[in-house]
Amino acid sequence: MKRSMRRAAIAAVVVVAGLAAGGLWYLRGPGPMAFASGQKVALADYDGADPTGVPASLADASLVERGAYLARAADCMVCHTAPGGRDYAGGLAFRLPFGTLRSTNITPDVDTGIGAYSDAQFLDAVQRGVRRDGARLYPAMPYTSYRYMSDADALAIKAYLFSLPPVQATAPPNTLAFPFDQRWGMMFWSALFSPDTGFEPDSARTPEWNRGAYIAEALAHCGDCHTPRNVAFALDNRRKYGGARTAGWQAYNITSDRQTGLGGWSDGDIASYLATGYAEGRGTASGPMGEAVDHSLSKLAQEDIAALVTYLRSVPAIRSTDLPASLAPPAPASHRDGVDHANALGRKVFEGACVSCHGWTGESSLSPFATLVGTRAVNDPSGTNVAQVVISGTVRHTPPGVISMPAFGDAYSNDEIAAVANYVTQRFGGAAAGLTEQDVAALRNETAD
Amino acid sequence: MAISLNINGSRRSVEAGDDVPLLWVLRDVLGMTGTKFGCGIAQCGACTVHIDGSPVRSCLLPVGAIGDKAVTTIEGISETPEGARVQKAWLDLEVVQCGYCQSGQIMSAAALLAVTPDPDDDDIDAAMSGNICRCGTYVRIRAAIKQAASDGRA
Amino acid sequence: MRTDVKGISRRGLLTAGMAGGVLLAFRLPLGAQTAERAPDESPDQFAPNAFIRIDGEGRTTLVMPQVEMGQGVYTSIAMILAEELDADFRRVAVEHAPPDERLYANPLLGVQATGNSNSIRAFWTPLRKAGATARAMLVQAAAERWQVDPAGCTTFEGVVTHAASGRTATYAELAGAARDQPAPADAPLKDPRDFTLIGTSAKRLDTPDKVDGRVVYGIDVRLDGMKVATLAQCPVFGGRVAAVDDSAAMQVPGVRQVVVLDDLVAVVGDHMWAAKQGLEALDVTWDEGPHADLSSADIWTDLRAASETDGVVARSTGDIATGLGTGELVEAAYEMPFLAHAAMEPLNCTVRLTPDSCEIWIGTQVASRVQASVAETLGIPDGKVTVINHYIGGGFGRRLEPDMAVAAVRIAQKVAAPLKVIWTREEDTRHDVYRPVYRDKIAATLSGGSIAAWKYRVAGAAVLARWLPPAFQNGIDIDAVDSAVDMPYDIPNVHVEYVRAEPPAVPTGFWRGVGPNNNVFAIECFIDELARKAGTDPVAFRRRMLEKSPRMLGVLDLAAGKAGWGDALPPRVGRGIALQPTFDTSIATVVEAEVDGDGEIQLRRVTAAVDTGIAVNPDTIVAQIEGGLIFGLTAALFGEITIERGRVQQSNFNDYRMLRINETPRIDVHLVRSGEFPGGIGECGVIGGPPALRNAIYAATGVALRRLPIDRSLIAGGTRS
Numbered sequence A: 001m002k003r004s005m006r007r008a009a010i011a012a013v014v015v016v017a018g019l020a021a022g023g024l025w026y027l028r029g030p031g032p033m034a035f036a037s038g039q040k041v042a043l044a045d046y047d048g049a050d051p052t053g054v055p056a057s058l059a060d061a062s063l064v065e066r067g068a069y070l071a072r073a074a075d076c077m078v079c080h081t082a083p084g085g086r087d088y089a090g091g092l093a094f095r096l097p098f099g100t101l102r103s104t105n106i107t108p109d110v111d112t113g114i115g116a117y118s119d120a121q122f123l124d125a126v127q128r129g130v131r132r133d134g135a136r137l138y139p140a141m142p143y144t145s146y147r148y149m150s151d152a153d154a155l156a157i158k159a160y161l162f163s164l165p166p167v168q169a170t171a172p173p174n175t176l177a178f179p180f181d182q183r184w185g186m187m188f189w190s191a192l193f194s195p196d197t198g199f200e201p202d203s204a205r206t207p208e209w210n211r212g213a214y215i216a217e218a219l220a221h222c223g224d225c226h227t228p229r230n231v232a233f234a235l236d237n238r239r240k241y242g243g244a245r246t247a248g249w250q251a252y253n254i255t256s257d258r259q260t261g262l263g264g265w266s267d268g269d270i271a272s273y274l275a276t277g278y279a280e281g282r283g284t285a286s287g288p289m290g291e292a293v294d295h296s297l298s299k300l301a302q303e304d305i306a307a308l309v310t311y312l313r314s315v316p317a318i319r320s321t322d323l324p325a326s327l328a329p330p331a332p333a334s335h336r337d338g339v340d341h342a343n344a345l346g347r348k349v350f351e352g353a354c355v356s357c358h359g360w361t362g363e364s365s366l367s368p369f370a371t372l373v374g375t376r377a378v379n380d381p382s383g384t385n386v387a388q389v390v391i392s393g394t395v396r397h398t399p400p401g402v403i404s405m406p407a408f409g410d411a412y413s414n415d416e417i418a419a420v421a422n423y424v425t426q427r428f429g430g431a432a433a434g435l436t437e438q439d440v441a442a443l444r445n446e447t448a449d
Numbered sequence B: 001m002a003i004s005l006n007i008n009g010s011r012r013s014v015e016a017g018d019d020v021p022l023l024w025v026l027r028d029v030l031g032m033t034g035t036k037f038g039c040g041i042a043q044c045g046a047c048t049v050h051i052d053g054s055p056v057r058s059c060l061l062p063v064g065a066i067g068d069k070a071v072t073t074i075e076g077i078s079e080t081p082e083g084a085r086v087q088k089a090w091l092d093l094e095v096v097q098c099g100y101c102q103s104g105q106i107m108s109a110a111a112l113l114a115v116t117p118d119p120d121d122d123d124i125d126a127a128m129s130g131n132i133c134r135c136g137t138y139v140r141i142r143a144a145i146k147q148a149a150s151d152g153r154a
Numbered sequence C: 001m002r003t004d005v006k007g008i009s010r011r012g013l014l015t016a017g018m019a020g021g022v023l024l025a026f027r028l029p030l031g032a033q034t035a036e037r038a039p040d041e042s043p044d045q046f047a048p049n050a051f052i053r054i055d056g057e058g059r060t061t062l063v064m065p066q067v068e069m070g071q072g073v074y075t076s077i078a079m080i081l082a083e084e085l086d087a088d089f090r091r092v093a094v095e096h097a098p099p100d101e102r103l104y105a106n107p108l109l110g111v112q113a114t115g116n117s118n119s120i121r122a123f124w125t126p127l128r129k130a131g132a133t134a135r136a137m138l139v140q141a142a143a144e145r146w147q148v149d150p151a152g153c154t155t156f157e158g159v160v161t162h163a164a165s166g167r168t169a170t171y172a173e174l175a176g177a178a179r180d181q182p183a184p185a186d187a188p189l190k191d192p193r194d195f196t197l198i199g200t201s202a203k204r205l206d207t208p209d210k211v212d213g214r215v216v217y218g219i220d221v222r223l224d225g226m227k228v229a230t231l232a233q234c235p236v237f238g239g240r241v242a243a244v245d246d247s248a249a250m251q252v253p254g255v256r257q258v259v260v261l262d263d264l265v266a267v268v269g270d271h272m273w274a275a276k277q278g279l280e281a282l283d284v285t286w287d288e289g290p291h292a293d294l295s296s297a298d299i300w301t302d303l304r305a306a307s308e309t310d311g312v313v314a315r316s317t318g319d320i321a322t323g324l325g326t327g328e329l330v331e332a333a334y335e336m337p338f339l340a341h342a343a344m345e346p347l348n349c350t351v352r353l354t355p356d357s358c359e360i361w362i363g364t365q366v367a368s369r370v371q372a373s374v375a376e377t378l379g380i381p382d383g384k385v386t387v388i389n390h391y392i393g394g395g396f397g398r399r400l401e402p403d404m405a406v407a408a409v410r411i412a413q414k415v416a417a418p419l420k421v422i423w424t425r426e427e428d429t430r431h432d433v434y435r436p437v438y439r440d441k442i443a444a445t446l447s448g449g450s451i452a453a454w455k456y457r458v459a460g461a462a463v464l465a466r467w468l469p470p471a472f473q474n475g476i477d478i479d480a481v482d483s484a485v486d487m488p489y490d491i492p493n494v495h496v497e498y499v500r501a502e503p504p505a506v507p508t509g510f511w512r513g514v515g516p517n518n519n520v521f522a523i524e525c526f527i528d529e530l531a532r533k534a535g536t537d538p539v540a541f542r543r544r545m546l547e548k549s550p551r552m553l554g555v556l557d558l559a560a561g562k563a564g565w566g567d568a569l570p571p572r573v574g575r576g577i578a579l580q581p582t583f584d585t586s587i588a589t590v591v592e593a594e595v596d597g598d599g600e601i602q603l604r605r606v607t608a609a610v611d612t613g614i615a616v617n618p619d620t621i622v623a624q625i626e627g628g629l630i631f632g633l634t635a636a637l638f639g640e641i642t643i644e645r646g647r648v649q650q651s652n653f654n655d656y657r658m659l660r661i662n663e664t665p666r667i668d669v670h671l672v673r674s675g676e677f678p679g680g681i682g683e684c685g686v687i688g689g690p691p692a693l694r695n696a697i698y699a700a701t702g703v704a705l706r707r708l709p710i711d712r713s714l715i716a717g718g719t720r721s
């Protein structure tokens, strides 16, 4: 082969490689806390109060108790417990575009759980996504977030998990299509998207902010639902907390954008929503957020909730262009007004099964939890979360007791559910969702099991 | 702890927690059993009462949330002009079968006529679809509401 | 469960089946009921038999041997008595009968039960005799007092008049004297032409108390010191309690006690809310037992297999083998789901126990069975159990079972106070006694445009074998084949088989409309498919086979005419017809329905023609048909109980759906005037709606649905053929 050609070839390779690197660098994007411009320092060098560990009230608690608190804060249970299954015994399905993943048994059972894990092996799994047998975990396990967890906190969680009764349980096998069934492939993914560095406080921020950051990023992993993902399924922190679709539900914009984020919420609203799953005039958490509240956020100490609020408040505003700039006011008291009458089926379902609780105005005569006015879900023209709540219902464990909405998915057709979601979004949100029978069928699939 | 309620025009004081639904305060504490339990999840309407004149499912209404608002139950509905007309129409047209749902049906119908004296089929659907009748008296309920309305005009 | 049933013959049983009413064979001697005086007859009270009491103040009290659950039977029974007694109907009072097999057993059922739509059929004659006998005794008393010939006395609205002497006396005045009169052996009955009450739409006696909340259902009973309990049985059929942690439950305000039995737990509170909250807080571990993996899929696999095997022959006419050899063979199989009763009044029972006796407050269709079962549970004589029966907020067959009383008594045994046990709607739905799943296989041949042979095989549970064992003979459940063995169509070769196929674990029972619901659906759907094959209009196709059944032909023509059969309809709108010979009543039903592009169904109009013989109270009959149609159409559109992991999946009205007023069509019911013996009504309306709707959908879309409830996905999109 002629030299000139070889040179050209080499040049081409170099260029391509350069472009690729650039592309990858772009894909990788900034870290979750990059938006805070202050200097990041190693935990050891941070002179403010230690943002890791448990709240002061638990300072003297046993390792297991501290681990229990942190395990709840990290919300291990929700993903590692199947519906109707034993706590932490795994088996929950994650429906992904390319197949179904199952969570694993993290009870201390030696054969089917994590009973045989050494401390080092546990840290590798939780922080780096490397299984005891060396195999790679899929990022459905948020180890990119847990990487920020301090070793001490991670091992406290281990101590707690090992204090639980071992459960013999093997999850059904994953059903991932090639090439996603090749776990080794995740090695490159991790190398690229999970830089192996721990939590670094921002020296320019208050200790409270840093504590909030630690809870949000290292434990509660808010971004795993609320931050959009890029083509490589990695979090795109350029759009941090800008809202994303997760497990068939909309995880809404929680940036400080006034119109479409939390900018318009008071600190009290946010704190109450996190701690109870409900804020007056803001609505009630359902679906995955409802579970996060029940099993994790509602268990956090008040000061940790306050720290979370401080941190959320600082996240730069991003406008969600798919959401209306303002929330609709209460609907008219008469069924005759407030909607075009094309959607007869939607109205028929609503007046039979829904109006008794939610009212024609959207303000419930029974419970503020059932008031639709002002909630994001009905003001979301996608209608996704409205349809999901109709299908699967919701149960909130609140201080006054259990508040629930029954599931209508088994007795109402996809067509009826689409129609009522379209009716509700039009009547109470001002813009009818355009859901079809097929859309609802798809929603059911995404949340099946 | 004692809660004071205004029921059918008279003051009643009841010993009950704030969270106890009005339905069970009426039935099990006050012995007013005309208001019925059917589902407990606001799907059947058997427990319908009026709070300040508008229909509410008492099975999910915490008694502590009522305050001074006026509670009207089936035992007191004949005192309202609409209630009396509805009851008469119900008897004239022999709407009732087993009767278990009818307290709720009558309460919903009376509330409808109070705001919409001359309802059409659409109004009746909007006001009555939350009330299930397992005996299937719907055809007569619709007719009786229309008769009660015309009695009101007469 | 004891059941003393007299004189069952296989012939009788089949006659019973043929007659479209189960158990016609079990005739009891009526002597006791009509001749024997009521036990509590007081001096100034005239109580010539178990049904009638007239006291000195002129109160006429009629004792109701059948229960009122909405069907209007208190009014129609009272009308029959008052007609022959010539009582003043506006002033009669009615009273629930106490449990007493001797005095109040249903002559057609052999037990004190209300079911099978036979109240009027069973009591028509005995009640007329009871009324006429009492009237005769009052007349004799008057004649004796006036020294005149009884023949010269007339009676009207509670007054005896001797026209010749112009003397009159009220029944009240005569009550005392009438007691001493001998009861005439056979007092003459009125000529139906002289009826003044029967045949009128007299106002119902039970409704005034039902529009102002005064009526007392079982669930409304209140006793001094009473506590309220609610229960949870193992969600898996046949499971048991393994362990209970009641610490949280006992913290709930108002909770007094937690009762743990081997198969259920109950929380006792000051009121239902406390009990309900306590039950939710109760941490129960269940031993799910042998059925933990049972699913609907398994049950259907078994039933489909069973329905392919030969059954016991319930009817054989002509030569089926040759018949099936002639002409074009057509085959189909139809499937019916489990159904819950979902009466609006959730199951409940109130109990007061003393060391050696028990009082039960309940609304039941089987008062004496409740008494016997409770006595058995407590190990005391029946006589020590008092059952106070109530108006029923919906029975539909669910209250033909005593299980709720037994459970309540077992819980009450652990509680030192009178106890009302109330089922939550969820518990009521998940521990029902379900309408069985059925599969019906039909093979028929068409030759020359008409049916040459008809082979019908029904496979399903034998409810009767459990409910009334003596009635289950030679392997045939006469309820399961009811309306199949007595199909109205004149077909030369007919063969009907029954395969008993009991679903594992799932309890099955009677459900309003019983066997005929299943058989009429399969038969009428298949007839439409045959008519289409024969290229004949469904009404014309049926007419040809009805020459020998004038009453069926009459209702067919009446319904078709009133429904505008044959008039043009918009696309995807269809009319369907169904014919039924059920409970000695002939009914034709036409449903007009629209199917939209997504398979959503809109009921546009329902027309029914009914020939039930003498109509005791025409308006009540119309109301029963209207309500029955909605009950049946609800099941056709929504009704299905499914089993997964041994559990019922449905729980409340959000997932076990009921037709609502905004889904209810216009309904027109037309009664045929007739002097024939009165037929049954209470269940009839339920039966015709589903096949008529299915046939309407068949006409609108060309899709031959073969399973209930209707699967929208099969009829979505354009017309198929």
Ligand code: FES
Residues within 6 Å of the ligand: B036, B037, B038, B039, B040, B041, B042, B043, B044, B045, B046, B047, B048, B057, B058, B059, B060
């Ligand atoms: S009991 Fe309240 S709506 Fe059913």
Ligand code: FES
Residues within 6 Å of the ligand: B096, B097, B098, B099, B100, B101, B102, B132, B133, B134, B135, B136, B137, C070, C344, C393, C394
């Ligand atoms: S009259 Fe029986 S439920 Fe309505």
